[in-house]
Amino acid sequence: MKSRDFFYVRPGSLQQALQALASHGSAAQLLAGGQSLVPALNLRLAAPEVLVDLQDCAELRGIKVSGQSLRIGALTTHAQIQSSPEVVQHVPLLARAVPYVAHTAIRNRGTIGGSLSLADPAAEYPAVALATGAVIIVQGPAKERRIAAADFFKGLYTTDLQPGEILTAVEFPIATADDRSGFYELARRRGDYAMVGLAAQVSVAQGKVAAARLAYFAVADRPILAKTAAASLVGQPIGDPACLSAASHALAADLDPMPDLQAQSQTKSYLAGVVLKRVVQQLGVTS
């Protein structure tokens, strides 16, 4: 099957892209890496009249330190994130997660802005954004908005992006020496979307967990924080297997996994405990 016919425009700047969106309204759709949108076009799950290709919007590229954050432009590819020393140094949780995003060919073209905008509930980046407390930056025709990751993901493939807005960048807080990160997912095959995954960020004081954020993905219509399980880790020695039992039991209060094509709810509940165990083990190792 092939896509419906569409007009293709390739603006040379963010301003021109915003103008293209404004003039075509709901008939237009943005194209970034095309790794999700092009298959959707070919399957006729999406049929925009106009594709607005962001590739020439230089403002959307690049990885740089900005104050206490690492700012990553929306058009930055998964491969660029994977090879970035700044990401390894400043956002180790993202560095841990990116190898799990799809396969090499898709990582060469797929972008962080595309992934966050798509908001697939089984995608890695939305959970990393939630666990780290990232801020997502969007530009509309009149103003820029900065949206906390916790407020950005609204539901299944649904975000806070409004018509006419473009996601321009995401800012991840720079990890401190007291932060530890852990990431694990279970998928049927390496590179597939996860059956269940967990992105975790904890801060440590005097060898004990001072604060923890456990962001699960592929268990609900969006990434969610397991707050009860995270609270049970606070005050415990970092990476102590003994704290696992309490945290695993606490998961029942946090998660009521949504079944999908990959697994039933009970299977996902069980796997949520498995990934928690592996992540707690990672947290014991200096990140």
Ligand SMILES: Cc1cc2nc3c(=O)[nH]c(=O)nc-3n(C[C@H](O)[C@H](O)[C@H](O)COP(=O)(O)OP(=O)(O)OC[C@H]3O[C@@H](n4cnc5c(N)ncnc54)[C@H](O)[C@@H]3O)c2cc1C
């Ligand atoms: C076989 C396969 C396996 C995959 N496995 C995984 C996986 O394991 N984990 C994972 O996370 N992803 C996976 N993906 C998806 C991949 O990561 C995509 O790159 C990503 O989801 C979308 O990024 P993109 O740049 O390709 O966006 P596109 O496909 O170009 O666009 C996706 C959507 O986002 C919108 N959009 C894009 N950029 C912006 C922007 N800047 N502002 C506003 N809206 C925008 C588009 O209009 C479109 O609706 C997989 C894809 C394939 C084909």
